[in-house]
Amino acid sequence: MNPNTIVSQTKPLLEYLKKRREDQKFLKSVEIALTFTTIGFFLIFAIKPTAVVISGLIGEIKSKQLLVKELRNKINNIVIAQDNFAKVQERYRVVESCLPDSPHFYSSSNQLRLAAQESQINLDKLGFGFESNTDNHSQEKPIDPNLGYYSISLSQNSDFTPILNFISKLQNSRRLLVLNPIKISLASSKNKESTSSAASLVFSLSSRLYFWQTANEKK
Amino acid sequence: MKKNKLASYFVFISIFTVITILIYIIQRSYDNLMKPVNTAKTSILSKPIDPNLDIETLDLIEEKKEYLP
Numbered sequence: 001m002n003p004n005t006i007v008s009q010t011k012p013l014l015e016y017l018k019k020r021r022e023d024q025k026f027l028k029s030v031e032i033a034l035t036f037t038t039i040g041f042f043l044i045f046a047i048k049p050t051a052v053v054i055s056g057l058i059g060e061i062k063s064k065q066l067l068v069k070e071l072r073n074k075i076n077n078i079v080i081a082q083d084n085f086a087k088v089q090e091r092y093r094v095v096e097s098c099l100p101d102s103p104h105f106y107s108s109s110n111q112l113r114l115a116a117q118e119s120q121i122n123l124d125k126l127g128f129g130f131e132s133n134t135d136n137h138s139q140e141k142p143i144d145p146n147l148g149y150y151s152i153s154l155s156q157n158s159d160f161t162p163i164l165n166f167i168s169k170l171q172n173s174r175r176l177l178v179l180n181p182i183k184i185s186l187a188s189s190k191n192k193e194s195t196s197s198a199a200s201l202v203f204s205l206s207s208r209l210y211f212w213q214t215a216n217e218k219k
Numbered sequence: 220m221k222k223n224k225l226a227s228y229f230v231f232i233s234i235f236t237v238i239t240i241l242i243y244i245i246q247r248s249y250d251n252l253m254k255p256v257n258t259a260k261t262s263i264l265s266k267p268i269d270p271n272l273d274i275e276t277l278d279l280i281e282e283k284k285e286y287l288p
Contacts, residue, residue: 022223029226036233043240048247055248056255063259070265080270091277098280111286174283 097174100211103150108209111175112152119165127153129206148213151180155204157187163203170207178208 109126116123129151163184182205259265
């Protein structure tokens with residue numbers, strides 16, 4: 001048998017086998033690609049909603065557990081705070097005298113009058129002014145946004161030592177106040193003549209007096 | 220040969236898509252898990268209360284003079 005004849009007879013067979021193998025490989029690849037596409041489809045439409053809902057529920061449970069723990073701590077702290085408050089309840093009056101529930105205009109003016117009297121200054125004029133905590137014109141930062149305040153201003157002739165005494169008395173008084181601008185200047189001769197005393201200085205000050213606002217009590 | 224190359228591209232794209240979907244699902248699930256916990260942590264209810272009273276300030280106030288009307 002001629003070898004060329006054998007090659008010419010087996011060549012189409014080998015080519016057929018090769019093509020068949022390639023087809024099989026292609027089919028396998030398509031099968032794998034389709035399998036992954038199906039997995040992706042199920043992941044989107046079946047696994048994703050389930051996973052999202054389950055994780056959401058677990059998150060809710062965890063947050064509730066956290067809140068329960070925090071609230072238990074809070075309740076314990078409130079009980080401790082109640083006990084502590086009961087121990088110092090009789091001293092609440094001290095807090096009230098420092099930071100009253102209402103403006104207490106009379107007591108604040110009285111405080112200034114008595115402090116002035118003790119410093120041998122005769123106060124004959126006091127000005128009350130109201131500002132809002134949320135007032136944009138107010139350049140100063142409020143101590144606490146829950147606190148209400150009003151200002152008292154005065155201007156008086158006196159000597160230097162009584163003025164210093166008066167300011168130190170105000171600073172050592174129990175009522176919470178902030179002394180804002182204190183101006184001391186020489187009294188003009190016209191002023192001196194008009195006042196009976198020989199006071200050489202004119203001083204003016206403005207102070208802010210704080211109190212708890214009713215809105216704060218409701219909380 | 221060209222057919223085979225195309226098939227391998229399909230396989231690669233499908234695997235890549237599955238991995239992307241998996242990562243997206245994990246990310247969404249984690250976000251869903253942590254969102255309520257973070258909300259609970261930052262909520263006003265979880266703000267701690269200090270039960271200790273500032274007695275020193277009370278003493279300090281008491282030392283100051285009270286002008287009674």
